[in-house]
Amino acid sequence: MLDLVWLIPALPLAGATMNLFAGRRLGRRAGWVASAAIAAGFVVAVLVLLDMASLPGDERAHAVELFEWISAGSFAVDWTLRVDPLAITMALVVTGVGTLIHLYAVGYMEHDPRVGRFFAYFNLFASFMLMLVLADNYLVLFLGWEGVGLCSYLLIGFWYERPAASSAAKKAFITTRVGDAAMLLGLVLIWVHTGSLDFDTVLGGAGSLSNTVATTISLLLLAGAVGKSAQLPLHVWLPDAMEGPTPVSALIHAATMVTAGVYLVVRSHALFEASSVALPVVLVIGLVSALYAALASIGQFDIKRALAYSTMSQIGFMFFAAGMGFYSGAMLLLVCHAFYKALLFLTAGNVLHGLDDEADLRRMGGLRTDMPVSAVWFAIGALALAGIPPLAGFFAKDHIVGFAASSGREAVWVLASVGAFLSALYIARPLFLTFFGQRRNQTNSHEASRAMNAPLAVLAFLSVVGGLVLGLTAEGGRLELFLEPVLGVPEHGEAFIGEVALLTVSVALAFAAVGVGFWVWASGRVNWQAFPERQPELAGWLANAFYVNALYAWIVQHPGKGFGRSLTVVDDLVIDGAVNEVGTEVGRASRLAPRIQRGFVRSYALAFLLGAVALLLFLAVRL
Amino acid sequence: MRTPISYFVVVSAMLFAIGTIGVLVRKNALVIFMSVELQLNAVNLALVSFSRMHNNLNGQVLAFFSMVVAAAEVVVGLAIIVTVYRRRQSASVDDATVLRG
Numbered sequence: 001m002l003d004l005v006w007l008i009p010a011l012p013l014a015g016a017t018m019n020l021f022a023g024r025r026l027g028r029r030a031g032w033v034a035s036a037a038i039a040a041g042f043v044v045a046v047l048v049l050l051d052m053a054s055l056p057g058d059e060r061a062h063a064v065e066l067f068e069w070i071s072a073g074s075f076a077v078d079w080t081l082r083v084d085p086l087a088i089t090m091a092l093v094v095t096g097v098g099t100l101i102h103l104y105a106v107g108y109m110e111h112d113p114r115v116g117r118f119f120a121y122f123n124l125f126a127s128f129m130l131m132l133v134l135a136d137n138y139l140v141l142f143l144g145w146e147g148v149g150l151c152s153y154l155l156i157g158f159w160y161e162r163p164a165a166s167s168a169a170k171k172a173f174i175t176t177r178v179g180d181a182a183m184l185l186g187l188v189l190i191w192v193h194t195g196s197l198d199f200d201t202v203l204g205g206a207g208s209l210s211n212t213v214a215t216t217i218s219l220l221l222l223a224g225a226v227g228k229s230a231q232l233p234l235h236v237w238l239p240d241a242m243e244g245p246t247p248v249s250a251l252i253h254a255a256t257m258v259t260a261g262v263y264l265v266v267r268s269h270a271l272f273e274a275s276s277v278a279l280p281v282v283l284v285i286g287l288v289s290a291l292y293a294a295l296a297s298i299g300q301f302d303i304k305r306a307l308a309y310s311t312m313s314q315i316g317f318m319f320f321a322a323g324m325g326f327y328s329g330a331m332l333l334l335v336c337h338a339f340y341k342a343l344l345f346l347t348a349g350n351v352l353h354g355l356d357d358e359a360d361l362r363r364m365g366g367l368r369t370d371m372p373v374s375a376v377w378f379a380i381g382a383l384a385l386a387g388i389p390p391l392a393g394f395f396a397k398d399h400i401v402g403f404a405a406s407s408g409r410e411a412v413w414v415l416a417s418v419g420a421f422l423s424a425l426y427i428a429r430p431l432f433l434t435f436f437g438q439r440r441n442q443t444n445s446h447e448a449s450r451a452m453n454a455p456l457a458v459l460a461f462l463s464v465v466g467g468l469v470l471g472l473t474a475e476g477g478r479l480e481l482f483l484e485p486v487l488g489v490p491e492h493g494e495a496f497i498g499e500v501a502l503l504t505v506s507v508a509l510a511f512a513a514v515g516v517g518f519w520v521w522a523s524g525r526v527n528w529q530a531f532p533e534r535q536p537e538l539a540g541w542l543a544n545a546f547y548v549n550a551l552y553a554w555i556v557q558h559p560g561k562g563f564g565r566s567l568t569v570v571d572d573l574v575i576d577g578a579v580n581e582v583g584t585e586v587g588r589a590s591r592l593a594p595r596i597q598r599g600f601v602r603s604y605a606l607a608f609l610l611g612a613v614a615l616l617l618f619l620a621v622r623l
Numbered sequence: 624m625r626t627p628i629s630y631f632v633v634v635s636a637m638l639f640a641i642g643t644i645g646v647l648v649r650k651n652a653l654v655i656f657m658s659v660e661l662q663l664n665a666v667n668l669a670l671v672s673f674s675r676m677h678n679n680l681n682g683q684v685l686a687f688f689s690m691v692v693a694a695a696e697v698v699v700g701l702a703i704i705v706t707v708y709r710r711r712q713s714a715s716v717d718d719a720t721v722l723r724g
Contacts, residue, residue, distance in 0.1 A: 594723070597722075599719075599720030599721065600716070600717060600720060601716045601719070602646070602647055602650075606647055609643060
């Protein structure tokens with residue numbers, strides 16, 4: 001069964017091909033084809049998992065060589081897939097959550113005329129994402145990496161008639177390209193210093209690399225991860241990416257693609273550990289991104305943008321965990337986050353559907369009477385994210401914050417706890433603004449169809465029990481034990497406060513944040529709408545995410561435009577001038593040429609004769 | 624006694640000159656065509672003569688090639704002349720000046 005792992009990415013690829021060529025003829029059945037393709041991939045992944053579970057822990061890593069890909073001199077890369085606990089965990093998340101989102105999208109995209117193309121891109125994305133997580137060397141991983149970037153571009157700009165969507169697509173593509181260029185350099189360096197791109201060779205030999213080399217490679221890989229996972233400073237594309245259809249936001253920009261950066265760091269942890277500064281950099285980037293995005297999320301009024309910043313913040317937590325060396329904790333949060341964030345996004349999709357694409361939180365409110373089912377889903381997702389026990393997010397976040405307490409630096413634990421508090425606050429906000437409080441919208445809202453709510457029920461169930469199942473056993477987290485052969489046992493220090501105290505603080509913070517959220521945004525006792533007028537400066541900083549976009553515009557865009565304008569002058573005067581001048585001169589000459597073409601054959605013959613005579617004379621003289 | 628090669632070459636040169644003058648001075652396409660044939664045959668004669676002089680058969684072989692090509696060319700050329708004549712009721716090359724710049 002392990003040898004059949006190639007089927008996992010191949011099945012969605014087959015679905016994509018089918019929808020690409022026959023999508024128009026399939027019409028609305030395209031969605032079912034796509035869902036069946038990825039669901040089949042999920043089934044194969046489950047079978048692979050069962051097969052793997054029957055093996056002892058240290059024999060679970062398995063490389064399946066499919067064919068030789070590149071062979072040029074000493075540079076050789078094979079098309080090899082890898083099955084190990086880490087890869088299969090990611091593959092299960094991608095196919096499992098992916099299937100549910102595909103099923104949801106069947107209902108969501110029902111009325112779109114280009115539904116076939118949508119599902120072709122959607123399946124293609126799944127295929128590339130699976131290639132990324134199942135790769136056994138950095139080049140196959142990079143191929144998947146670029147492939148998901150392409151699909152992200154195509155899907156953000158799916159409604160390309162809207163200028164905002166097409167420019168958001170370009171922004172996402174170009175911003176991540178900055179990181180990808182660095183990552184490609186990292187791959188080149190890996191090959192130069194280890195002579196291979198295979199995970200086993202590279203990561204096994206990482207310890208013998210010098211500190212400088214390991215640091216350079218890790219930081220270059222990290223740049224790629226930061227771009228893809230929308231962390232500071234390459235995060236600006238993620239909020240804009242919400243222009244895409246909501247299932248896209250759920251699948252690509254919440255559950256799977258943006259977590260690829262975390263996967264890359266976790267997968268390459270041996271490289272990062274070989275360097276003295278790489279992991280602390282990961283930690284700082286993650287923690288700063290988590291706090292920054294949490295604050296920015298509180299300032300957003302577009303429900304999807306608020307969720308986008310929350311995704312960025314959660315991924316910041318994953319980077320933070322990885323930076324502490326707590327890779328299995330990062331993976332636990334990744335999996336749980338995939339459940340509840342997909343649920344939150346898709347429920348937001350329900351709301352947009354029910355309100356005729358109204359996305360502004362200020363014009364929602366009190367929707368729980370009209371959309372009771374969606375309200376329950378959103379509440380489950382939000383409470384799971386907030387870390388209310390015993391929902392999924394509680395275990396994931398508690399493990400990470402608890403690990404921070406034992407990392408030996410109290411400040412890190414304090415900042416992580418602040419981040420956890422802010423997470424609960426920023427997710428309580430859309431919950432209360434959308435479904436509670438007074439109605440601020442008089443349009444007739446309606447509950448989503450049953451076909452759309454069914455996948456959400458599964459996601460809600462996973463958000464409730466996911467943490468219990470994956471994060472809790474007597475000997476430690478079940479997922480953490482499963483991943484141990486790949487990621488090793490994290491080095492625990494001595495926590496400076498007791499376990500019970502930690503738990504109490506963590507739970508109290510979560511409840512406090514939700515309580516504050518209710519008091520501010522749902523009780524009606526606080527006039528939150530007046531906040532922008534009373535504190536225009538603070539509200540502006542939050543709503544514009546600390547003006548990073550404006551800063552980039554000032555640093556990159558304006559000089560770029562000026563440079564472009566100066567190039568236009570050169571283009572107009574020098575290049576166009578030369579081309580036009582050549583054209584004018586040729587035209588003038590060509591008006592002279594016809595005068596010798598009079599049409600009299602005999603004059604041509606005479607010219608011919610004279611020419612021949614001249615040539616003969618020339619030869620005679622020379623000889 | 625063998626006839627000196629120069630005789631043949633002189634005849635060939637005279638034939639070629641007559642042909643060339645014919646091409647240049649005559650108006651009738653048919654006559655021009657005949658003059659061209661004259662030039663071709665002058666060249667054939669020169670080829671055969673020099674071939675004989677050098678005891679090398681290549682020139683004679685080339686003469687056969689040029690005859691074959693000339694025959695093929697006559698077919699095409701006459702067909703064109705006949706078509707032009709049918710269309711304009713004249714075979715004068717000075718009337719056919721459509722292809723001028």
